[in-house]
Amino acid sequence: MSAAVPEPAKNGATEESASTSATAAATVTENVKMTEEEEADKMANARKQIEFYFADSNLPFDRFMWTLHTANEEHWVPIKIVSSFTRMRDFAALGVVWIAKALRTSTELEVDEAGENVRRRTEVQEPKGQFERSVYAKGFGKEEPELQKKLEDFFNQYGTANAVRMRRVDGKKEFKGSVFVEYASMESANAFLNADPKPKWDGEELLIMSKEAYCDMKIKEKGLTGKSASMRKDTMTSRRGFNAFKEGQNEKGGSHKDKPKPEVWLEFMGSKIRVQEEDGGSVKNEDVPLVKGATLKFTGCGGDANFAEMKNPLRERFARVPFIKFEKGDDFGFVGFDKALTEDEVAFVKESIKTVNSKEVTWAVPEESEEKDFQIERANFAARSALSRSQERKGGSSRGGRGGGGRGGRGGGRGGGRGGGRGRGGGRDRGEGRSKENSDKPSSSTHDDEKAGEKRKRAVEPDGGPDVGLRGQGVPTVKTIKKVKTDETA
Numbered sequence: 001m002s003a004a005v006p007e008p009a010k011n012g013a014t015e016e017s018a019s020t021s022a023t024a025a026a027t028v029t030e031n032v033k034m035t036e037e038e039e040a041d042k043m044a045n046a047r048k049q050i051e052f053y054f055a056d057s058n059l060p061f062d063r064f065m066w067t068l069h070t071a072n073e074e075h076w077v078p079i080k081i082v083s084s085f086t087r088m089r090d091f092a093a094l095g096v097v098w099i100a101k102a103l104r105t106s107t108e109l110e111v112d113e114a115g116e117n118v119r120r121r122t123e124v125q126e127p128k129g130q131f132e133r134s135v136y137a138k139g140f141g142k143e144e145p146e147l148q149k150k151l152e153d154f155f156n157q158y159g160t161a162n163a164v165r166m167r168r169v170d171g172k173k174e175f176k177g178s179v180f181v182e183y184a185s186m187e188s189a190n191a192f193l194n195a196d197p198k199p200k201w202d203g204e205e206l207l208i209m210s211k212e213a214y215c216d217m218k219i220k221e222k223g224l225t226g227k228s229a230s231m232r233k234d235t236m237t238s239r240r241g242f243n244a245f246k247e248g249q250n251e252k253g254g255s256h257k258d259k260p261k262p263e264v265w266l267e268f269m270g271s272k273i274r275v276q277e278e279d280g281g282s283v284k285n286e287d288v289p290l291v292k293g294a295t296l297k298f299t300g301c302g303g304d305a306n307f308a309e310m311k312n313p314l315r316e317r318f319a320r321v322p323f324i325k326f327e328k329g330d331d332f333g334f335v336g337f338d339k340a341l342t343e344d345e346v347a348f349v350k351e352s353i354k355t356v357n358s359k360e361v362t363w364a365v366p367e368e369s370e371e372k373d374f375q376i377e378r379a380n381f382a383a384r385s386a387l388s389r390s391q392e393r394k395g396g397s398s399r400g401g402r403g404g405g406g407r408g409g410r411g412g413g414r415g416g417g418r419g420g421g422r423g424r425g426g427g428r429d430r431g432e433g434r435s436k437e438n439s440d441k442p443s444s445s446t447h448d449d450e451k452a453g454e455k456r457k458r459a460v461e462p463d464g465g466p467d468v469g470l471r472g473q474g475v476p477t478v479k480t481i482k483k484v485k486t487d488e489t490a
Helices: 022-031 036-054 063-069 086-092 096-103 147-155 186-193 211-221 226-237 244-252 307-314 343-352 368-394 450-456
Strands: 109-111 117-120 134-138 161-168 175-183 207-210 265-268 271-274 295-299 323-325 332-336 362-364
Touching (some): 036 063, 036 096, 063 368, 096 109, 134 211, 186 207, 207 211, 332 368
Antiparallel strands (some): 134 175, 134 207, 295 362, 323 332
């Protein structure tokens, strides 16, 4: 079921387009009346999606989710973060309370007493036989809205599908018209491969075969034999990207034992700030300078805002895209810049953005205390991103994002996943906002990470694309809860 995080996002719910507050949930429920049957079906879909994020087939191969999972000893993950992922956008607006209610029916996950965090009921197990249980199918035409969901429903007719990975052209988002599907059992995989009549899509018979047969076919097409063929097959069958089990083996082997822990520094609004490891990346409040006049507050948006519509006109004037904070349901929000604005620049913003959510807004410089709190929040957001990237590179990833592998719909719809195709981790901005480590000297990461952040964060500006929207917003704080009671009912 449909993918890092993030990822991401969570961390103060910055620039949040899908508020998970109870207030927002109540508002949505009033406006969108569902029958009991419709709500039950929607809850089941939300539960299945989150169960996928925590499944053995995804969790240990998803760097961002694994970071969230290991952020505290009891493995609690904020529901607010998970609900902000791209494929949760249909449920996010219903709020954390609603999603927690859906998760309480799960036999695989449990929710804490406060209804704010979720975790697995069992230990993570390294999956075996994934390659053997995977099939290849081609003939799905061009991508269309909701295709991932339609594909999942289609393949689940033959048995439980752990993951449906839409394959994409390398380096692009274009769908190839083919998929890799990992079934939960060999029986299900064989049921699909031996189906009579043969599987069809839109009335046309599909080209289907086992993933192993597909790999052998490609090796033969390339004319590879002997050692070259064996190496090629090993490459095709091994899982790309992050692998928590391999990472753990490397650490046990002592590969990182003697290396001093590097410092991570952040360049923020003209100041160099040391990034602390607490809470998945943070800064000391006293280290964050107050830059007066670098923030504007808009009021009158009527509870919604489109970040792209707000940012696009500002790109003409400002070299670094502004940082927006807004929570759905609020009538106001903040826009942060990398320096104090001149009178001309303030006038430009007011003239360029007269309406938000088709409603006329007023602009003003916020109170000093509001601006200070907002800039501290920005600095902490950037610190989490910087520390996350630092840890990714330390883990051996060189492709950016969350280790290069995708986190697709039930296993790869976002860019083809790890089974074949580009993950959502590639192509991250490698210029500004980068942290550097060195055992001999401290390193730096450029200010807000707004550019990289646009591609990474999920609770921030979801763009609605089927294979984009990173969740790497850093690791949120999860308070340790001893002997937490969980709702075992339903």
